[in-house]
Amino acid sequence: MKIDLRSDTLTKPTPEMLDFMMKADVGDDVYKEDPSVNELERRIADMFGMDSALYFPTGSMTNQAAIKIHTHPGEQLIADAYAHVYNYEGGGVSFNSGVSCKLLTGDRGMITASQVEEAINPPDFYHSPLTTLVCLENTTNKGGGACYDFEEIHKIKAVCDHHNLGFHLDGARLWNAMVANNENPKEYGHVFDTISVCLSKGLGAPMGSVLVGKQQFMDKAIRVRKILGGGMRQVGYMAAAGIYALDHHMDRMSIDHQRAKELGLQLEQLSFVDYVSPVDTNIVIFKLNDSPLKQQFVNQLSDNQISISDMGQGKLRIVTHLDYSKEQHESFLMFLKGYE
16 A cells, blocks of 8 residues: 655545536636636635735745745845745745845744844844845744744734734645634734645645735735746636635544644654654654664665655654545554554
8 A cells, every 4th residue: 555645735636626626617817817716816815804815826936926025135034944935945035036034943943023023133234134024834844734823923923013024924734723723714814914825735736825915915916926927827727626625625634633643642652763743733753763773664664655755864754634544544553553
């Protein structure tokens, strides 16, 4: 049995999703005439209580567009050192926007209001870049699916307001955080200026992300999307997958979270596992020690057609998802129990 837990981006559309996609009403989205895209954008804007939303092909593009909207060349954004916008978007912050990053050492990818306050460059000190934006990530990818405490987000928002800074959320796995903590998306819409949400991870759509935000920022978004090459035509077939996922795949993410927790608990029992990071949602990060069993474990993962991600320095990552079945989960647990 092949088990692929490298990422939740590996999911494929369900037969029901495919059927819904093929029946989608479509048009030319560059002319804003695709009914399915317009419906998806309206639904997500309403969900977050935001003024407007715009469909993009990828989450990296939504983040990069948001950064470009909030900043000017030569300025600086504040983010955690684990941030996706810095580590996994091909240097786009500097290439697309001419902006530098001040990186902070947070807790599993999460920073605090006091850290943000200390990191802001004095606006009258022209030798340093002007700080204009704070970017958070929830859940944190490199931080192991960790979720921000909303009270801390409110505190960071107060710092941003006091210093007139933009506030963007990379919410690629925000659905996971909201399901795990029973949060209302309108709470996020009330706090952030712009939010990027991904449809192709926990929700299981084949592609697409949506940038949602206040109108003063979203007025610029469609032009930036065009500049970045993100204008698409009859993309309603893909937008329909997002609509279907919102209706059918949201609540089931709690299953992914439970299975991730069970895997984490089992890994903690193994002598060659140095530690398992706290499991909040659907990501499990663990580190192997130098036990003689270490290489045997890695080899037998491959021999048993179990794929997980190697993060380097002995750290491995598991991501549970829509296509990780109950049968696969039980099989993987039995594999791990064989090492007790």
